[in-house]
Amino acid sequence: MTLFPMLFTLTILSTVLTALLGLGETAQGQEHPGLQLLKNRQYNPPTLPLEVFKSVWMAWEPELREQASRLSPEDRWEMIKKRYGFATAPYENGGFPLGFTGNDEAVGAFNCLLCHGGQVGSSPGIIGLGSNRLNMVSLQEDLTILEALQRGETLERPVTLDSPFQHTSGTTFAFDFSAQFLSFRTPNLDLMENPVDMGGFFAGELDPPALWNLSQKTHFYVDGFAQATPRALMQFTLTPPFSGELIRSWEDDFVAIFDYLQTLEPPAYPRAIDESVASEGRTLFNENCASCHGTYNNGEVQNAMTEPLLVGTDTLRTNGMTTEFKTYYNEGWLGYFGETEGRSDSGNGYLPPVLRGVWATAPYFHNGSVPTLSHLLLLEPRPTQWMITEADEYDLENVGVRIETDNEVLAQLPYYFQKRRVQDSSQPGASNAGHEFVDQISVENRRKILEYLKTL
Numbered sequence: 001m002t003l004f005p006m007l008f009t010l011t012i013l014s015t016v017l018t019a020l021l022g023l024g025e026t027a028q029g030q031e032h033p034g035l036q037l038l039k040n041r042q043y044n045p046p047t048l049p050l051e052v053f054k055s056v057w058m059a060w061e062p063e064l065r066e067q068a069s070r071l072s073p074e075d076r077w078e079m080i081k082k083r084y085g086f087a088t089a090p091y092e093n094g095g096f097p098l099g100f101t102g103n104d105e106a107v108g109a110f111n112c113l114l115c116h117g118g119q120v121g122s123s124p125g126i127i128g129l130g131s132n133r134l135n136m137v138s139l140q141e142d143l144t145i146l147e148a149l150q151r152g153e154t155l156e157r158p159v160t161l162d163s164p165f166q167h168t169s170g171t172t173f174a175f176d177f178s179a180q181f182l183s184f185r186t187p188n189l190d191l192m193e194n195p196v197d198m199g200g201f202f203a204g205e206l207d208p209p210a211l212w213n214l215s216q217k218t219h220f221y222v223d224g225f226a227q228a229t230p231r232a233l234m235q236f237t238l239t240p241p242f243s244g245e246l247i248r249s250w251e252d253d254f255v256a257i258f259d260y261l262q263t264l265e266p267p268a269y270p271r272a273i274d275e276s277v278a279s280e281g282r283t284l285f286n287e288n289c290a291s292c293h294g295t296y297n298n299g300e301v302q303n304a305m306t307e308p309l310l311v312g313t314d315t316l317r318t319n320g321m322t323t324e325f326k327t328y329y330n331e332g333w334l335g336y337f338g339e340t341e342g343r344s345d346s347g348n349g350y351l352p353p354v355l356r357g358v359w360a361t362a363p364y365f366h367n368g369s370v371p372t373l374s375h376l377l378l379l380e381p382r383p384t385q386w387m388i389t390e391a392d393e394y395d396l397e398n399v400g401v402r403i404e405t406d407n408e409v410l411a412q413l414p415y416y417f418q419k420r421r422v423q424d425s426s427q428p429g430a431s432n433a434g435h436e437f438v439d440q441i442s443v444e445n446r447r448k449i450l451e452y453l454k455t456l
């Protein structure tokens with residue numbers, strides 16, 4: 001896969017390369033230094049001028065462009081954010097949505113919160129919640145069309161359907177491009193011309209996990225191949241043309257960011273919970289689920305399983321994450337040259353995730369293939385094709401994203417938008433199978449477990 005041309009399409013918009021503090025941040029006395037860094041410092045190349053971002057609507061399909069042209073600048077900006085799945089930052093962010101950090105020239109670089117900042121329905125952005133609707137591939141397409149328009153040319157849609165960043169909104173090929181970036185670096189992270197062979201690496205599209213359970217983890221990632229350390233967080237800063245020296249110089253920043261991320265806590269379920277049903281649900285959970293997911297008392301997780309295992313979910317991620325890659329990672333700078341307890345042989349399967357805050361993290365499983373906890377518990381059949389509804393409401397009853405599954409409605413989208421917004425379980429890596437053993441539990445008892453899951 002060729003990622004570099006895609007990055008450079010975005011890079012053409014600005015060649016300014018700075019890693020400076022952003023503008024407009026008023027120091028908030030108590031704010032954690034790690035949060036300040038995460039918000040203000042660019043760990044990716046700045047490629048997106050705010051001005052260009054705000055004029056991207058001029059590249060939209062005629063009907064939408066017409067609609068946007070009649071709106072106030074504020075409403076139009078909301079429409080822009082919605083099209084690409086961006087949340088409003090819950091802090092002053094120099095005009096950018098959550099997920100971007102601007103520099104002195106108001107040129108944005110994407111940051112960790114592009115994927116690890118999300119919304120529950122149409123809530124303001126939540127730091128540490130995985131985004132479930134990020135649609136960078138449409139942004140990338142629209143910016144390419146805008147550029148062409150500015151040159152006096154017109155481009156047909158779709159400009160690309162095969163972006164190496166993502167195919168389906170809400171999930172990304174995060175590991176595929178970060179592995180590719182690592183393959184062009186020496187063990188010390190210096191850039192080199194010819195890539196190291198990562199052994200046919202292909203992890204597929206992944207759903208970004210919530211980051212508020214990091215304090216409960218010794219190892220990162222769905223298979224736990226990397227020990228939880230500050231350097232492990234820097235996996236996502238390897239974008240060329242950053243030099244190894246520059247990346248290594250950020251180590252202290254990531255010590256602070258690591259410390260900050262450990263302080264994140266999940267949001268509370270916002271509606272009333274039936275306490276007596278939930279308490280029965282807790283007993284059932286402890287009987288049926290705790291052997292893998294651990295028990296939860298006062299927010300503390302006890303004895304969650306730390307060995308990956310297969311529960312019938314899609315195997316692309318676990319099979320495609322090669323031992324060559326894990327070894328190269330663990331034995332290089334990110335893994336403190338083998339001094340950490342990396343698990344390059346982390347084997348076949350996935351760690352049972354810590355379920356604190358699980359009510360808010362739809363869609364479910366490592367590939368984001370299952371839209372609600374009701375579907376996960378097989379209280380309803382899992383849809384093979386679905387899309388988050390336009391209204392962006394959260395389904396607090398079934399606990400997950402509210403979805404559209406009607407084929408006729410889906411078919412009304414332009415086909416490239418169908419490809420991008422519809423989760424299709426037949427795609428590689430996207431199977432919605434797994435965890436079928438829950439049907440051994442009666443429907444009534446599964447409903448009680450569902451009530452209990454809201455309390456975590």
Ligand code: HEC
Pocket residue numbers: 043111112113114115116172174175206207208209210211214217219220221222223233234236237317
């Ligand atoms: C392009 C989207 C994207 C960006 C940007 C991104 N991440 Fe992630 N992140 C993911 C995905 C997807 C996973 C799950 C990968 C897996 O386990 O296979 C992940 C996993 C993680 C994990 C492991 C969590 C766990 O429970 O095991 C941590 C920690 C993390 N990211 C931190 C960061 C930090 C810090 C940054 C910024 C420097 C960042 N991420 C940027 C998509 C992203």
Ligand code: HEC
Pocket residue numbers: 222285288289290291292293309310311313314350351352353355358361363364365366367373376434435438449
């Ligand atoms: C044999 C071990 C095992 C048991 C028992 C088990 N799980 Fe899981 N569970 C897993 C694994 C492994 C995953 C990760 C699968 C993946 O992401 O592909 C998972 C994923 C989940 C998820 C998705 C979380 C997310 O953020 O995507 C939920 C919710 C869940 N389990 C709930 C339950 C409940 C409720 C029970 C009991 C009825 C249960 N599990 C029993 C191993 C188990």
